[in-house]
Each structure stands twice: as structure tokens, then as C-alpha cells.
Amino acid sequence: MSEPCFDIAHLAHVELLTNKFEQSLDFFTRVFGLTITEQDAQSAYLRAFDDYEHHSLKLTRSHTTGVAHIAYRATSEVALQRRVNAIEESRFKTLGWIEPGIGHGRAFRFEDPFDHVFEIYFDTVKYRPPETEKPKLKNIAQRYHGRGASPRRIDHLNLLAADVSEFQSFMETCLGSRVTEMIQLDNGRLGGCWFTVNNKTYDLACTEEHGGGNGRFHHVTYAVDQREDILRAADIFLENDVHIETGPHKHAIQGTFFLYVWEPAGNRVELANAGARLILAPDWQPIVWTEADRKKGQAWGLKTIETFHTHGTPPMKKEQ
């Protein structure tokens, strides 16, 4: 009777704000290894070597940091319209259609209850590599350049919300996302929730906001092909004075191998590798982690570092 929703194809891009634009752009290109597709006065449009669209990261000059908007691509125009209808019929706030812009066609914008702006679209601009970026193998979007950490593709992002259950309702209603794993706190509240719209183990995570902020951002993650790419990246970050917050280690939740750093403006960025793990079961039952589980630390015992619970962007005043 009830069928899984397949209207949304995948997380498409994230717009990050930076108050240190030049340093952030240098980090994302030279050290992290993304490539600029296009740039205007306000923003640079970046992507990993196998991201097939025009960009997966829009980096925008600002007086602050954090996330400006999050975009998902629909599986078709028909599916897009179904989602728009569902959102408009819901209790969540809509912002209406925006005109086609750099990198994709018209998009429908809406907000979660914590002021994060989302958009969905189908019509897109696929990346066409210039001659110097053409790959030798025609099944990757761009040549493997090996510059910096050189991740393959955008993987997921993590947002902070004062009420994770409410955020879950938003994701299920508006995007048709499925919950793959969650943290159930002893006080009955959800501590975190991991969502996916496809076979990836997650494309968005939401964890509880502890700093009293609103619309805050925790991190964005790019996927590398091998765990060794993360170990190698750790040396690159070390040599380039990038703040390594925690890792490399393996998450207990989702089992992903991870490394967290802060880009120069303070936005947290992760490199991750999920191995061959996918959510293939159409009737996957969410994995529920308790506080007792969480006290064991990460998969191999690493204790979660304090800043991981407190630092988000933009930072709260007390953190600054």
C-alpha cells in the first residue's frame, strides 16, 4: 500500500557563507581539492571531480558564516511538481519558485522550522569539462587531478535544530526522506537523525542545537574513494595549517570513516568514506542509538571532542 518515495534523486549542492572569502576559496580549491566551474563577484561555484552538475558547493562572500541554502535535485519534472504540491499542502513555510540561475533551472524554495532554506529543482546544468579538465576515462565527470584531498563527490551535510523530531517531520513531508539511523535521548527527545532520499546511507543529518542558535550549520561532507585518501588528506591538512578538529576515526553511527576540519572562516568540513555500505532494503528499519550506546564513543572508542557539540556556524556569541 504505502510505497517509498522516489521523488527526490539526491542532495545537489550547498551554499556556504564565508567572511574570509579568499582564504576559504584557497582552502576549498588548493587544499581540499574542489574545482571552480564559474565565479562572479559574490560567489564561487565549486565541485568535486566526479560531481556531474555545475556545482555542489556555492561559496558566497558574507559578513558571517553558515549555510545559505541547501538544494536537492528531483528525479523528474513530474516528481518535482509532486513534491511542490506536498510542500504547499504542508504546514511548512514556502518561499516560492526562483528563476533559473547559475547552474540549474527554476527551483522551488521552502524552509524548515529552524530557518534553513531548502530548494528543489529538476532542470540542471551538467558539468562540461574544458579541454584541460577532460578525463581519460569517459565515465567520470572531470579528470582525476589529484590536487589536495581531491574528493570524488559531495556526500551529505549536517544541520542543527532545536527540535530534531520536528525537523524529521519536515524532511519526511517535504523531501520524502527516510530515516536510516537516529539517537534516542533518555529524556525522550531525539538527539540526532540521519536521512536519505536514495541508497546512500545518509545525505543529511540533523543534530540537536545546544547553543541556542537558529538556522545553524554543523558541517558539509565530501566522499573520497578510499579510507587511505582520508589518511593522506590528514597530512595535507597538517602541512597547510588547517585546523583538524577530530579524526580520522570510524563513526559508530553509519560506520563511516571520517575526518573533520574547519575551513579558514570556521565552517566545519568533513571527508568521509562509507566503504561499500549502502541502504538497499526498501523497508529499512531505523537503527536507534541510546545515550548508553553513545557513551562508548565512536566505533573504536574515540571520545567525541567537546567542540563537536558546541561549534556551529555562524558561531554563537559565547563561542566567539
Next chain:
Amino acid sequence: MSEPCFDIAHLAHVELLTNKFEQSLDFFTRVFGLTITEQDAQSAYLRAFDDYEHHSLKLTRSHTTGVAHIAYRATSEVALQRRVNAIEESRFKTLGWIEPGIGHGRAFRFEDPFDHVFEIYFDTVKYRPPETEKPKLKNIAQRYHGRGASPRRIDHLNLLAADVSEFQSFMETCLGSRVTEMIQLDNGRLGGCWFTVNNKTYDLACTEEHGGGNGRFHHVTYAVDQREDILRAADIFLENDVHIETGPHKHAIQGTFFLYVWEPAGNRVELANAGARLILAPDWQPIVWTEADRKKGQAWGLKTIETFHTHGTPPMKKEQ
């Protein structure tokens, strides 16, 4: 208007025939690292440590080798019925429903034009690990035992067909599969075709039968988390007198890191790692490889070994 089909969730299991049952079973458990869920007089039901269903490989005693049937799981009962309707309305041969059996509920069987038997079902038996196999992390199906090559999950299989275009038509019609990559021969025929029903880059490949056989099997593949797991497995295969046919190397097509061996009865088995590569674009355009492309060998230049073009199971008389 036209929307991608999401009726089928994933490749579920493959039934392999062996005329050396004990040796084959020893290989698949002790050396390859699968685990037996259940066994009866005729068959052993096996799975990789993170396969969530009762089995992904049914190994059956026989006077011959090759594949007995291929099973896919539907995304819902409704989707299953849609597929059955589509198959029944097609020109392809149906075999009707089979009763619930070991590992899953009722299934609908049908055939491709080259006598390979397929089945689809939704109702399944999820793996429940006995006490000794319970994982320390609750998000994997079974503990990581580290025995033999210990792959994570079934990945794909490869069948031989005299007419790959006809096989393509079968896959699109019956399973709603999408073509992700293909080989276009100079003579206008398709040399091979790679299919998927989800975000995996492929779950089934079909390559041209050169030996005059029918219903033949080329290989079944399990996915490991890292390329290093494949290099390590190569040493394990070497030490256990397993015939290593070719690899480790990287496929040009699909970019997968691979290693091919023959299990004791002669069925070809692959270990593979796709890194973080997924097909996320809902409107992915098939990559077309020409004969000229293929002449360059695999990604890093390895020439495809002759037996790869000739050996299938059951073997043709001339090969025996």
C-alpha cells in the same frame, strides 16, 4: 512525463550450480568469507557479513555449473505487482508464481530470451544473527568476522547472451533497469551492457556469448569496502590454491577495482570495489565505449586475458 522506474529495489541473490559441492562450499565459506545461514540436502544458503537478507548466494549441488536463477527484490508489494503486470504484458516468457520458500516469500519467475531464469519478490526473511554472530555495532547485519576475503555484500552478476540488445530490451521491460554503460561494436552490435535498478553503478552486466552457449553465466561479484581488501584477498587466494584469472586492476568500464578468480567448480567469482562512485543522476546518459576504446585495455592498460572472453559456466565442450 516519463519517470524513472523504482519498482525494483536491488539484486537479491543468485543461485549457482556446482558439481563439486564440498569444495565450492569450502571456498565460499573459508576462503571467500561468506557465512552459511541455512543448509539442506541440496543447497547451502550463504551471505556476506552485511547482506541483510537470509542469503545472497544459494549454492546448489548439480551435475553441472552455472546459474540456476537470479532474484531481485521489489520496493513494495504494489511495485512487485506492477512489475508482474509489465512482464505478463511483454513478449518475454513467464514461469508464474512460486510458493514462499527458504529465505523469502512468494516470487514471480520469468525468463530472458537466453534461458536465464529470473525471479522477483517483495516479502523476505531478514537475517537474524545467532548470538555468536551478533555485531558490536548494531547497524551491520552480522559481526565483521574477518574470515577469508570477507566481502561486505553482493554486488552484481554478469550473464552471457547471444544478442545483448535483446537482453537490454528484456531488462528494461521486465525490471525497469537503466543502462549505465555499454560497448558499441564496430559491426553495430552491442558487445556488452551494464544495468542498474538503483544508485549502484550496475547490478547486472550482460556481455556477448562467443562460445555458442545458451543460459550461460560469466561471474558473480561481491563488494569489499576498500581496494586494500582486494589486494589482501589476492594473497589469500594465492595461499589457498585458488585460480586467479586476472587482476587486481581497475576496469575502464565503470572504474571498478577488480579481481577475478574461479571457484573450485569453475564458476567465475569477482571481488570489486567501486570507491564512492554512484549513479545519482536520474537522467544519466549511458556511457558508450567503442572497440577502439576497448583496445586500450583496462584503465591502467592491462590487456583482458583470453579466458575472460571464452570461459563461462557451464563450459562449452571445446573448452572442457
Next chain:
Amino acid sequence: MSEPCFDIAHLAHVELLTNKFEQSLDFFTRVFGLTITEQDAQSAYLRAFDDYEHHSLKLTRSHTTGVAHIAYRATSEVALQRRVNAIEESRFKTLGWIEPGIGHGRAFRFEDPFDHVFEIYFDTVKYRPPETEKPKLKNIAQRYHGRGASPRRIDHLNLLAADVSEFQSFMETCLGSRVTEMIQLDNGRLGGCWFTVNNKTYDLACTEEHGGGNGRFHHVTYAVDQREDILRAADIFLENDVHIETGPHKHAIQGTFFLYVWEPAGNRVELANAGARLILAPDWQPIVWTEADRKKGQAWGLKTIETFHTHGTPPMKKEQ
């Protein structure tokens, strides 16, 4: 004028005491992946798959834990005698020759000022694999069995001493060891010292005893071929209820990738990978790390866990 000393070839074996013999032996064989060469009522003689001698670990039943003796092999009989002469002429305590025993010929025993017993010998028993353990490639000592963590060879050990400078004098005088790296404390004392007799970056480390003990042992380390072997081992330790103390991470000192666990009786055991790093310079100048350096944590920022500074074997009463 002064030439480097080449009298000692390499660290040969370590004798560990355990008050939980059966559990320790199960750990070292099934989980850690060593192989028993021989066993008598008191001890089991174990080695890694490519250790070329009879044993690199002697595991001995005892009422306590810690190290019973440490053995190095000389480069020749002549070199052995030179070392014995040097030791006898020194101020360090000699225990004299012991008769040929299990695994090697006569050995000369002596003590460091902190009651750790050392021995040196040249005449040895090389491992001869039984039929079932013969490798397919004749240049490794034993087949690659892939059981548990399956390290390749013994790498180094770490001892605790109340006066690291005094220990340094002992190592230089008795073994002709070179210092490759050291920790210089702000109070003028040495906090730790890393020694080698060959091209390995170190075969023995000595760190300051903070618990008031004497003759205590910090850890013994085996080398794996790849960092991925350590990540894989972490999952094996997790699944087998082995206490993972810290890691995997990369040491700042020596740059080694590491993972520390406690075997069931409490002796600390490390898996390590040094990559291609060797000390090839015959006039290598010791690297000196300050307290300020150490405060940065390990290479990628991991803070050293408290127990690493306090736990040794046998444990001090306050720790028990």
C-alpha cells in the same frame, strides 16, 4: 674515526608474563594472528608470519604481568663477543651466559639499571614451516594465513624507566644502539628516547616511569604491511571485546601509524605501520621534541589518552 656500531642485528624476541595464560594465548593467536611454533607447560612460543626465527614472542604463565626478558640477535659470533666484552667492561650488571634453549643457542644476559633483563645471542633456530604452513612464495617465512590482525613481524617494544638518560647510556654502551628521536622535558630530563640498532626507525623506546614502579613494561609492537591492516584490525578487536586504548592515529614522534590495545591480562600491545620510512643516514642526528611540541598532541591532533601515561605492566597497586 668513530664508526657506527653494527654488532647487533635486530630485536629478536620478547618474553611476556601473563596471569591469564589461556585468554592471552587465545588473543595472540586467534585475534592478533600470531602462530605457535612450540609450547611447553610454562610457555608458548609465537611468531608473526614473516618472523624468520623460532619465535618473537614467548608468552609465559605467571602470577603477574610484564616483561621477563628482551632478546637481540647479534650480527655474528665475533660481534656477539665484542658486545659481551663491552658489557662486561661497563658498569652495568651482567648475569652471564645461559645455555642453549628453545629457539636459540647460548645467550649472554645482562640488566638495565631498572631491572629489565636483556639477552644477546647469535646462534639461532630458524623457523621451518610444517607442510600446512608453507608459503606459496618462497621468500616469506610462513604462508600468509590472514588470521586475525596477522602482522608481518615484531617491530619494537617500549620500557619504562625512572631515569631515561641512564637508560640511554645503557643502550648505547651495551647494544651500541643509536638514538633516533627523543623528548626533552622543560625540567632538563629526558621524557623518552627511541633507539635502533639497524635501519628501522626504532626497535626499542624508553619512556619515563611515572608510577614509581621498576622493571615495568609499556608495550610490544608488531608491524603490519599497510595502514589499512590496522583499520581492519580495529574492527576485529572491536568484535572480539579487546580493549582498544587509543588509535588508530599517526604518531608525531617517528610518524608511525598506530593502534594500542590491551591483551586480556593487561599487557599493552601495538600494531604499527611506518610506511617506507627508514633511518638510512649513518650520521642521523636525533630529533628532539620539546614539551611544547608534545602539547600539540599526535600528528593529526589526537590528545594522548591518560592511561597511556599511567598504565604499565605489572600495574602499580593504585592502578589495580
Next chain:
Amino acid sequence: MSEPCFDIAHLAHVELLTNKFEQSLDFFTRVFGLTITEQDAQSAYLRAFDDYEHHSLKLTRSHTTGVAHIAYRATSEVALQRRVNAIEESRFKTLGWIEPGIGHGRAFRFEDPFDHVFEIYFDTVKYRPPETEKPKLKNIAQRYHGRGASPRRIDHLNLLAADVSEFQSFMETCLGSRVTEMIQLDNGRLGGCWFTVNNKTYDLACTEEHGGGNGRFHHVTYAVDQREDILRAADIFLENDVHIETGPHKHAIQGTFFLYVWEPAGNRVELANAGARLILAPDWQPIVWTEADRKKGQAWGLKTIETFHTHGTPPMKKEQ
């Protein structure tokens, strides 16, 4: 009685000739990942990031290709003089002392019977990184830059000789090298011989010249820390139009993981990883491989590619 010789510390550098200097230099710096220490009209002096001396590769403009000289560093001035005496007393050709030059002090030159020029020296110039190349960890020679394949250090070279036994005699007499592995042909001749002066499994290999040349060069090899670095480098070579000759695969002889490419002028260059394998036994007995052994191919069955037996530099006329 007889003691191993420790007069020579390690392979120090190789001088390669190129008739495509600019292309070769671009390859070695941008793609292979070496760094230029110094450059003059005739030569560029290059090193890997953890080579501690001024250079490990001298790349010299020429009308041809191949090796101009091979340098080893002695363990002390005294040891150097012992070697010089031994060489002068031998039947091998001496070229006398050369004055201190770029990168090291005075060196003694001599020739093998096949016209390869060797030199030994002790006094050296250690690499002092400029500010931009200073590492964050003080125990590596230069920062880990991650550019191109970025190997850690020079590993070994391979020369061709019409009579490998005669070459063996040269190496034992002049350098005090030990043989670790060898190929014994059915015709009684040596097919190849692997030598070391320290704990590395080999620093020089000599294989039989099949093309009738003299003084020819087969390849020079740099070591990377992990096998994954080699897989990653394969993609970099592919994307940069570098001719990949064979690999990645594992050698049966010495068990090294390898990848062979040709730099633009045709000199063969290898990346290799030996894992944790070292020759620690002071009385190591050479491993002898027969023709029957060799027919099995490399460790995992790869057949040696034809050019590997025929291509050397400078090429023979028939090859050109």
C-alpha cells in the same frame, strides 16, 4: 669469523640522462612528485620529500638516455677508505677520486665490467628545506606536499648486464653487498640478482641484458608509504599521458607491490611498496627462483610484459 660488511650505508643517488630534458623534468616534478633542490645548465638535482640528502636523482641533458652514474654513501670516512682499498685491490676498473661537487664531497669512482659508473662518498650535503618547504613534523626532511605521486624516498635501481654472475662478483667485492634473491636459469646462468647493503630487501637489481647492449639501464624506483599511493598514482599517470608499462601488481621476487612507467624520454621508472618487509637476518640465505617458478608469472599471476625483457635505456637500434 667472517662478518657481514657494513661499510656502505645506502644507495644515495642516480644520474639519469634524457634527450627530452624539459619533458622529463616536468614529469619528475609535476607528475612523479619530486622536488628540485638545485639546477644548473646541464642538470637538475631532485629528491623525494623524505630523502635526507641534497638529491637522489640527478637529471642531465644529453643526446641519449640511460644512467650516467650510481652513487652510494659510506657509513663513515673510515669505511669509505676501506671500500676504496678493497676496490683498488680488486680486478675491477677504478676511475679515481672526483672533487667535491654539487650535493656531496669528494667521491671515489669505479666501473662494473659492463661500463656502469659507480661512486662512493661519505661527506654529504644534507637537504635544508627553504621556508616554504619546511615540514610541520620535524622528523621528515621536507613537508609532505602531496604533489603528483609524491614518493617518500629513492628505493633501488636495476641495471642490465651480459653476465649477472660477473656483476654479482663486482657488487660483493666493491660494495660489500649481500644477495637477497636471485634467478637461476636452466642453462646454469644467473638470470637476475638482487642486492642490498642494509636492511632494505634490495637497493640494486641486475638482470640479464638480452639486447646486446652495454652499460644499459632498466629502471630506477622510488618508494611510497602505502600500496594505495601506487593505485592513486596509476590514475595520475593515466590522466597525464604517461606510458604505464605494467602493474600495479605484486612481484613474486621480493614481494614488492609495483607500477612501471616510462618517463617522456623512455627511461623506465617504478613506484614500489615493500610493506613492512625487511631483511633483518644477518645470515640471510639468498632465495633462488627457477625458470619453472618464473613461468607462474608475478605473485598473483600477471605475466611479465614483453617490453620488460627488451626495453632498456638507451634503447638498442632494433627497438627504436
